[in-house]
Amino acid sequence: MIAYFDCFSGISGNMVLGALIDAGLRVDYLKKEIKKLKLKDYKIKISKVTMGHLVGTHVAVQVKSDVKRGLKDITSIINKSSLDKTVKEESIRIFKRLAQAESRVHNIPESRLHFHEVGDTDSIIDIVGAVIGLKKLGVEKIYCSPVHLGRGFVKCGAGILPVPAPATMELLKGVPVYGRDIEYELVTPTGAAIISTLSAGFGDIPPMKYEAIGYGAGSSQLEIPNMLRVMLGSPQKLYAEDTVKVIEANIDDMNPQVYDYLMERLFKEGALDVFLTQILMKKNRPAVLLSVLCKACDTDRILPVIFDETTTLGVRIYEAHRKKLFRKINTVKTKYGNVRVKTGSSGNDLKNIAPEYEDCRKLALKNKVSIKEVFLEAKRSYPPSQKITRKYRDI
Secondary structure, three states: OEEEEEOEOEEOHHHHHHHHHHOOOOHHHHHHHHHHHOOOOEEEEEEEEEEOOEEEEEEEEEEOOOOOOEHHHHHHHHHHOOOOHHHHHHHHHHHHHHHHHHHHHHOOOHHHOEOOHHHOHHHHHHHHHHHHHHHHOOOOEEEEOOEEOOEOEEEEOOEEEEOOOHHHHHHOOOOOEEOOOOEOOOEOHHHHHHHHHHEEEEOOOOOEEEEEEEEEEOOOOOOOOOEEEEEEEEEOOOOEEEEEEEEEEEEOOOOOOHHHHHHHHHHHOOOOEEEEEEEEOHHHOEEEEEEEEEOHHHHHHHHHHHHHHOOOOOOEEEEEEEEEOEEEEEEEEEOOEEEEEEEEEEOOEEEEEEEOHHHHHHHHHHHOOOHHHHHHHHHHOOOOOOOOOOOOOOO
16 A cells, blocks of 8 residues: 655644544554553544644644653664564654754754654654554555645744754755745644655655545644645556666767677677667768667676677767556467467556567468468457466566
8 A cells, every 4th residue: 555645734743643543543553552652641632623624633642741852762762662663663763864854953963962842752652653553554655745834933942943944954855845825834843754754755646546535634724724635545557667778879880780790699688679770970971879778787798799899989878767568478379379469558458469470470371371360360369368378477
């Protein structure tokens, strides 16, 4: 399962908890797990609230008295608990990221740093509770929208600070953000730490089939609903993706008979594809652009072949990101014989069917029919007969 965090009104720790509860996390389970931290004098209050025309869940952690803690103290509390190992590791990872940000902002070594608000009991419960909730709901990957920051000033333990607070800004380095005319701290350091640590990417909603939606409410009524929306569902990946190296060379002084041998050697050394393009170079000299696609790990095997077998003095190398249909090879039974068929799909949609040329050629010769008829018969016979063992492989 994946989760998409829609931060149209920012994000805070209690908003994350509220959204997860609203999406189906059982409150009794959450409270039972939180007790494993053995924190004292706190009460978790959960209520339904309406903001604008949206109804969501608000979580408030009420604390009678609190102490300021450093990273070492919080790590010790988490490690001494009987929480799941993964929950411990992810929670500590978030707090370490918070400590790094606070250390840079305040110019204090992490070993001497004492958190302000984020070391309080409520922040510990928000962060650890969020990790507990994500694991219980079966979330394996998190994605997030660009984050709405808000603007103005906020009063905190360190004094009056601009919005976003310096630690929040530090945590959101590299994250797409935006601001509108909302005079409020929409993103707290706790919320920024959770999403910047756990999110696998930021941008539009990934292809997914969502099954649950949760709204986690903030603590103030604003011009817009002060809520975080979280969608939970199964990923619907439309394309296979990878990254390859492209090696290119312009060649204008080589015997063209060599290209056949060159391509054979390149494929043997791991080239994914090799192709030639007719080009014009300076002084209108006709030439060939040699292009080789390969995995990054095969680059060092490909380069010696190019320099050994061609007349080029140099190559260009760059990275290219590919999106591909999901491809498989099946065997279909036709009236002429068995034919391997390559298919390309996007999600659950079949886009292309391509019978294997060599199989069709052999059957056309054997049955004394046109190769076109064998191609058509192979396509008509897809999907493969259940009588034949289906052989699938990714290519």
